[in-house]
Amino acid sequence: MNAGIDVLISEVGPRDGLQSISAIMPLEAKKAWIAAEAAAGVREIEVGSFVPASLLPQLADTAEVVAFARTIPGLTVAVLVPNLRGAEAAVKAGAHKLTLPLSVSETHSLKNLRRTHAQVLAEAKAIADLVAAQPADQRPKFEGSLSTAFGCTLEGPIPDETLTRMAEGLMAAGCDEVGLSDTTGYANPAEVGRLVKLIRGVVGDDKLTGIHLHNTRGLGLANVVAALNAGLDTIDSSLGGIGGCPFAPGASGNIVTEDLAFMLEAMGLRTGVDLDKLLAVRKIVTDVLPDEPMYGFVPDAGLPLGFAPARAA
């Protein structure tokens, strides 16, 4: 965990948000968004994905975005990589953190990444080897993300045994840690607590610290409370709640960074985020994407009268 904060908000809007909309945000706007959100105190941003431009033209400029984001002091620059080729590009660009998604639903894995579990685990091994071969001071962190962990729109519930086997497989392949991802918005607070315990039981408490939640059924922040209670301290979210997974029908809506930051600060948990500055970042996005809906309650309702953010220690 970063110094001086209790919970790390990992902004995924520039990747998960932008990949799910058809409009393409200009590079300069991406830079302005990332710079402004970092200036508001967000310490980790997933800035793009190294996928073929033919598949996601919205993220074709990820290498340039990474190069820019690396110039921002104190910011962890995260990217998504679907395979070794993407990881090679990510390492070359200088990303600080690579995330490889592995859909625990093999049906979803075939649709999303066009790979079987065995193939994804082989990619994980190849990426881990690549990462391990980097000089120590340039070595990025490598996370395996357990997608559709709370159920799949194609398969329904995922057996615990599949989940633990995939978590073990990712760690055995050489991942630094695993993450839980509610790709489909199926999670509920009881299941969040149960799965964190289940996965930590096989990988160790310090190898599962983060979760990616969607607000598809309105339970996003309720699931955050459960995640915090279970001991996680890194929460993904998207400015304005934009984004989702284009390959999981009906699975839209990341949790909203603004509401998440408000909730955490109101609870006395330090995020490092200045809420007023964060709320002002929305304008950068809406100015260039005026037709995209932006979500969030706090942006409409404002902060409570007499609201005091979490105090520095």
Place this chain on the structure above:
Amino acid sequence: MNAGIDVLISEVGPRDGLQSISAIMPLEAKKAWIAAEAAAGVREIEVGSFVPASLLPQLADTAEVVAFARTIPGLTVAVLVPNLRGAEAAVKAGAHKLTLPLSVSETHSLKNLRRTHAQVLAEAKAIADLVAAQPADQRPKFEGSLSTAFGCTLEGPIPDETLTRMAEGLMAAGCDEVGLSDTTGYANPAEVGRLVKLIRGVVGDDKLTGIHLHNTRGLGLANVVAALNAGLDTIDSSLGGIGGCPFAPGASGNIVTEDLAFMLEAMGLRTGVDLDKLLAVRKIVTDVLPDEPMYGFVPDAGLPLGFAPARAA
């Protein structure tokens, strides 16, 4: 707690929802709504408020609504009463449960009920005496609700000492129990847990079992999780999230019954509610109030593939 369920969902839409909109729902539609929601398994419904018709013409037919709702087997018919006069009408109509709101913010109390704390506590005493004078088999339950407990749009944060003094005052006046109400949408999960403990410390665990939460800042269901963790088992909500408090500016949006019921059942907590039947009740409301926005995520997203509600014991 009702037999066979773990959490009691107390529907407040016909009171809190309808009082906050200008359109007047016809009596027959109210009856159809209440009957359908009871048939979907909701066991407690706040069906109206005994306030002067000049103040809230939307609820002028509350006595007739109560008379109808009393004919539904197994349904607890709750009403809001602002004073002794309202309580007399409620007792005459045969309501099973009376709730008197006391705004712990005295400024809000003067605006909302036009009474000082001392005056509201005197009303509470008069109502408790009235209730106690009823034959044992017809005696309604009498709850004092601590409104603006999590802060006031006019006063800001409320001192703990005011809150505990008002809770003790309501119990001393003769209330059967007290409830916590986030009238302004200022609550957060940490504060929910803290205030439940604080108030239970002065009134006893069995004298605070319910909470009324708003979703003004998107934290409604997150606060429910905290309430459950703190030991509460009765949660207010409104079908489609309609409603709020017309006297607290910006304080709109009850938590959505459909999303609440989904969350609880998904967590394995039995509510007695049939989700498909509950979702179908929305049409009754939208048919007669086509211009009123209805909220909720589950109505749009649907239930997860392979979803199983909480099992009967």
